[in-house]
Amino acid sequence: MNSPHQIPSYLTQREVGPWAVYLEQVDRVTPHLGKLARWVETLKRPKRILVVDVPIERDDGSIAHFEGYRVQHNTSRGPGKGGVRFHQDVTLSEVMALSAWMTVKNAAVNVPYGGAKGGIRVDPRTLSQGELQRMTRRYTSEINIIIGPNKDIPAPDVNTNEQTMAWMMDTYSMNQGSTASGVVTGKPISLGGSLGRHDATGRGVFVVGCEAAHKRGLSIPGARIAVQGFGNVGGITARLFAEAGARIVAVQDHVTTVVCDSGLDVVALQAHVTEHGSVAGFPGADEVSDRARFWAIDCDILVPAALEQQITAANAGQIRASIILEGANGPTTTEADDILSERGVLVVPDVIANAGGVTVSYFEWVQDFSSFFWTEDEINSRLTRIMREAFAAVWQISVDKQVSLRTAAFIIGCTRVLEAREMRGLYP
Numbered sequence: 001m002n003s004p005h006q007i008p009s010y011l012t013q014r015e016v017g018p019w020a021v022y023l024e025q026v027d028r029v030t031p032h033l034g035k036l037a038r039w040v041e042t043l044k045r046p047k048r049i050l051v052v053d054v055p056i057e058r059d060d061g062s063i064a065h066f067e068g069y070r071v072q073h074n075t076s077r078g079p080g081k082g083g084v085r086f087h088q089d090v091t092l093s094e095v096m097a098l099s100a101w102m103t104v105k106n107a108a109v110n111v112p113y114g115g116a117k118g119g120i121r122v123d124p125r126t127l128s129q130g131e132l133q134r135m136t137r138r139y140t141s142e143i144n145i146i147i148g149p150n151k152d153i154p155a156p157d158v159n160t161n162e163q164t165m166a167w168m169m170d171t172y173s174m175n176q177g178s179t180a181s182g183v184v185t186g187k188p189i190s191l192g193g194s195l196g197r198h199d200a201t202g203r204g205v206f207v208v209g210c211e212a213a214h215k216r217g218l219s220i221p222g223a224r225i226a227v228q229g230f231g232n233v234g235g236i237t238a239r240l241f242a243e244a245g246a247r248i249v250a251v252q253d254h255v256t257t258v259v260c261d262s263g264l265d266v267v268a269l270q271a272h273v274t275e276h277g278s279v280a281g282f283p284g285a286d287e288v289s290d291r292a293r294f295w296a297i298d299c300d301i302l303v304p305a306a307l308e309q310q311i312t313a314a315n316a317g318q319i320r321a322s323i324i325l326e327g328a329n330g331p332t333t334t335e336a337d338d339i340l341s342e343r344g345v346l347v348v349p350d351v352i353a354n355a356g357g358v359t360v361s362y363f364e365w366v367q368d369f370s371s372f373f374w375t376e377d378e379i380n381s382r383l384t385r386i387m388r389e390a391f392a393a394v395w396q397i398s399v400d401k402q403v404s405l406r407t408a409a410f411i412i413g414c415t416r417v418l419e420a421r422e423m424r425g426l427y428p
């Protein structure tokens with residue numbers, strides 16, 4: 001149980017949510033930090049939290065207000081780095097936890113960034129394109145004081161994309177008086193974006209999934225895979241596994257679950273989603289309306305690639321997969337982690353599994369600074385090498401210390417962050 005001082009006074013008990021999950025993960029890694037444990041409170045306290053009002057004029061002339069956040073969890077190893085999400089359920093607790101997971105993730109794959117995250121509590125489906133642009137630009141102006149190419153670098157996340165990043169980059173640049181392409185990543189190629197960035201997170205999930213399958217003696221050709229979430233991460237992951245010969249037997253999105261034992265045609269399913277906005281009604285697949293039944297689908301690999309806290313104590317016992325690849329951030333609660341561990345399910349944690357996106361974001365940032373851009377083959381090759389090396393290091397720590405992959409990843413990530421904190425010391 002976390003002591004009261006670990007829960008910030010500005011979060012009520014009801015709002016603690018994902019932040020409490022992160023705190024429990026830090027508590028589990030603390031015994032493995034040795035002399036660095038004296039600095040562990042650093043990990044439990046975000047460096048900086050900015051809550052902003054985002055007013056816009058609606059198309060009908062009315063004024064609407066939205067609440068926005070930007071949290072910089074830790075910058076000991078470099079600028080803050082993390083996405084911006086637009087979602088009706090965004091909370092401060094969620095953004096705090098996501099920023100902290102970014103800190104650990106960046107350190108675990110040894111990318112020279114700290115952790116940050118942002119969000120606006122809004123259902124973007126209720127806004128026109130013009131309203132979305134005005135909201136994005138106003139939000140960027142409000143957080144302008146703490147972001148920058150060497151301070152904090154936003155990126156796309158849930159319900160944001162390269163167009164969102166283009167608006168953010170342009171707004172920041174106008175306020176600076178000069179073009180600052182490195183202030184965000186995930187931009188369009190025409191504005192300094194990187195080749196390979198669109199597929200990067202899903203490709204990273206696929207790469208570490210293949211490594212994990214090899215460790216478990218599971219052949220990818222013919223493997224049965226279920227994917228929750230069919231956006232950029234889930235869709236790309238499913239496509240790459242299918243191209244490698246696996247069978248995508250189930251996909252769940254925000255509307256329903258589609259199932260096909262012989263394997264879904266992922267390319268056709270993506271085209272269907274583009275046209276209809278959901279996997280619902282996909283020809284040749286059975287639909288399962290009861291969302292809870294998704295977790296009991298017979299599969300070898302399960303990829304939760306939607307939102308946090310999806311695998312809980314209530315459904316962990318139903319999961320039939322032998323490997324879980326966390327494409328989403330924080331999809332598994334600590335109670336569920338324990339249940340899955342007892343059942344022998346291998347959980348490849350988010351801080352490794354979905355680190356492909358931030359790794360290629362780092363490549364984009366480097367390319368923007370040098371104004372020299374790499375080929376897509378170069379980017380994919382470098383990404384694959386970094387992901388394999390990071391997974392191998394986590395696996396070895398897991399074996400050596402007899403801990404879960406999540407704890408092993410936290411040992412590596414937290415150690416690197418706290419070593420940097422100790423070497424830098426405290427100022428003043």
